[in-house]
Amino acid sequence: MERLKGSQHEYQHTLMYGRYTKELGEFAREEAIKLDKKRKKEERLRNEELHKYRGKCATKLASAFGFVWRHTFAKLGEDWVFLALLGLIMAFLSFIMDHGITMCNKGRIWLFRDLATHPFAQYMAWVSLPVCLILFSAGFVHIVAPQSIGSGIPEMKTILRGVSLKEYLTFRTLVAKVIGLTATLGSGLPLGKEGPFVHIASIVATLLSKLVTSFQGIYENESRNTEMLAAACAVGVASCFGAPIGGVLFSIEVTTVYFAIRNYWRGFFTAVCGATVFRLLAVWFQKADTVRAIFQTNFTMDFPFDSQELLVYSLMGVVCGLGGAGYVWSHRQYVLFMRRNKKMNTFLQKNRFLYPGIVALVASTVSFPLGLGQYMAGDLNTHDQVSGLFSNFTWTKDYITVEEQDVLRHWKTKNTDVLFSLCGFMLYTFVFSIVSSTIPVPSGSFIPVFKIGAAFGRLVGELLHLSFPQGVRYGKINTPIIPGGYATVGAAAYSGAVTHTISVSVIVFEMTGQITHIIPIMVSIIIILRTIYINLIHCLFVTKNYKFIIN
């Protein structure tokens, strides 16, 4: 520094370089200050221009919020606060929607059982609520945001691969999807919430991103958006089933071809936040004892299955693989059939409410508990159906306790036994989940497929018990077969076969809270993946004309 000063003084004496009267460093600093002032002025102008489009109050609020944000959370690492917030919001949304769905289901049972006495009045009570709900959902979704129709996973895949489908991630779509989905699932049709929930999570993530960028003065960042969407896929599944690990695996499998490990951490963080809060809400508001899995099973861990039963499990894998392919094929044939019929198509499009109404009417008529519904546990909601199928006792055994009888009375009639009901349940769910998924409402297919698999597994288990009442184990001790274990394996295998993912196996472990059947489940799923090559999500791609995306 001293040397520089000296040389600078010498410079002043000459004529030619006389303009070097300041130190270079100082000059640079002054220039920087000038530039900074200019930048700030521009920013102020830009902000003023922006503020014309905002209310005064909103401006003040945003700036206050921005100030608080910059001095608290931004220092913690804003991305992580953002991800935690995403998890929190999804947990609350999931909890509130579940509450709404349960209320609808309970209302229907109450109408059917307590309000009406004459069979015809009972039938009207049973049928009216689903039809109204589906019609409301179809109408609401059509008016507010038709983009919210369907599962949303094909769209998410498309967006994550770089195609801009911006209208799929708006606030309107969010409102339509949340309300439409609650009404749809409240109707009791065999439809699920996983797919739509991934879509909802993605919308929430996008909106949150926009909110954060709007008061932070940073511009949108394409790569950051993709990261957020991948995390959103994970939290969607996690807060839907309380399955953080399964959610992250799902987001790995479904979203991209090359998965950035960076997203993996974000996904886990959000998913754990979502799943934890979702389960805690059940403790705080629903008087649950403690944090537990949704479909908690209680199989013995001492001897869950014999190693020889692995052969049966592998065979189940083959059957489920073929059955899953059959499901996807039937779904596709039905969609193509409906499209090909041009006349019917135009007629139905003119009378927009006719098709949803007819489907809802037929489906609820078939499941009417005094009619055909008695052969398919029609008077149970999804949660009770799955809990029953996963229950830890053999349905076909001789001695049955009172509590067990309470589960079983839905699954048998005076004339028929449980095996008949299981077949009826599978048939009903198979046919009507395909038909219902073509109604223009928000809906997913995971849970119905899961139920079909669970019923199939229970059927195999019960048949095996009837064939080998003493168990298949050679040697000293007799250990009977546990049909509930077959039900979990069947559920995992069949839903794995239809969605063509391995993550469902992990989701099943997390949903049931047991990992004892890991080897059978993994073996059957691996066998499935060698049996079939097509899958549901890809099929939806084809029918939605996003063919170019399939890789």
Place this chain on the structure above:
Amino acid sequence: MERLKGSQHEYQHTLMYGRYTKELGEFAREEAIKLDKKRKKEERLRNEELHKYRGKCATKLASAFGFVWRHTFAKLGEDWVFLALLGLIMAFLSFIMDHGITMCNKGRIWLFRDLATHPFAQYMAWVSLPVCLILFSAGFVHIVAPQSIGSGIPEMKTILRGVSLKEYLTFRTLVAKVIGLTATLGSGLPLGKEGPFVHIASIVATLLSKLVTSFQGIYENESRNTEMLAAACAVGVASCFGAPIGGVLFSIEVTTVYFAIRNYWRGFFTAVCGATVFRLLAVWFQKADTVRAIFQTNFTMDFPFDSQELLVYSLMGVVCGLGGAGYVWSHRQYVLFMRRNKKMNTFLQKNRFLYPGIVALVASTVSFPLGLGQYMAGDLNTHDQVSGLFSNFTWTKDYITVEEQDVLRHWKTKNTDVLFSLCGFMLYTFVFSIVSSTIPVPSGSFIPVFKIGAAFGRLVGELLHLSFPQGVRYGKINTPIIPGGYATVGAAAYSGAVTHTISVSVIVFEMTGQITHIIPIMVSIIIILRTIYINLIHCLFVTKNYKFIIN
């Protein structure tokens, strides 16, 4: 075709184009046949040239094997057969090595307990086997392949990122690693087998790849090799702990920055094959009842923990995070200290067997069951230590059954209680796992870290039980605290903190066969990942001078 023939006849009349006497298609076919003949001849020549370097018998065998292969497995999809084979080989290797390690451990206990009677003779018996085994391992590894020293995961990371370290994937390295690792772990030092096993799996995959390409006539394929190595990482963990899902997650986390979903399927397939066969071998050869987890726990699923205990679990996450960082820091300081001491360094390098011998001597002296060893369950092997820590009963309760006493007698002495032994165990494992990992033998650090965490969790659980003997739950029913649950959470949290991975949580679920504590484990791990930023594998990178790889 007819038109072409016509035009061809016309051509024959002119002079200039007279050479078109044949159809173009036919001409092309003939040319193709010629080329094919030429190619076959060249191939034969090339083969003959190759066969000079092979025995006649080997040639015939290879060609016969190649024929069988092409007509059976190649049609099934050879990659999948190859992956299944990899899983199978790894399962057998893991099983045989476990058997060898158990034999060494049993032999040591037998020498100590049944052969010698005088305390000094007992001491000599206790100390001699570990020192001999470590010296043998160090010598064997030094002579056969020094590349097999250490865990091998940093090398695998380096190879998977494209740096060629070919000498790390040879048959010599495989032999050195398998035999060296068995001897090292047989010595009873607090070292693990996960890291080396990933390395072993990678070598097996590479050798298998070479074998397949050699009799198939296809050349090596760089991208295919990478796929195989990623699958090998998964199967390494899977066949080591019987944890297929955790293995795949580990391979995702550790191997690359962008993970190809293609590898995910391969990884799962191989990992499931490996884990299933590994567990089945235990059924077939060790008279195990059925396929079960390695450290099967048996906690109640009705009320595993209260939601208020989540606070304690989160605090454990913070402590484990800091403790994990402390472990990595201490490891690094020790390594740097040993390096800086140039004089000692040169002295030890000249007397190559001195350092391993001293470490083995000191470690086994400290763990001598009649001396300090009684305060740290020194007379148990790793499996029994972990099983004890995970056991489903409270160690500090008043009434203890005979079976429980059988577990506890290793963990308390006449003068001290279990809490003292737990602290002693933690201290011993902490210090000597760091010191032992610097011996030039194949070894990993996962299992010792896992044991420290389990002991810490058990300590917290027991202290909590002493503070709240009636449990922390408000309201009607008293549900006591389950310290075994804290042990599993502690094990997952601490090993997650040291290795800086989430996959350990899944590995813990699969090792214990229970997923009831998923929420506490995930919460504490997520908290850890926000607490620390450095990790063991990266630290090994730094000390091994692969600094440029860290991203």
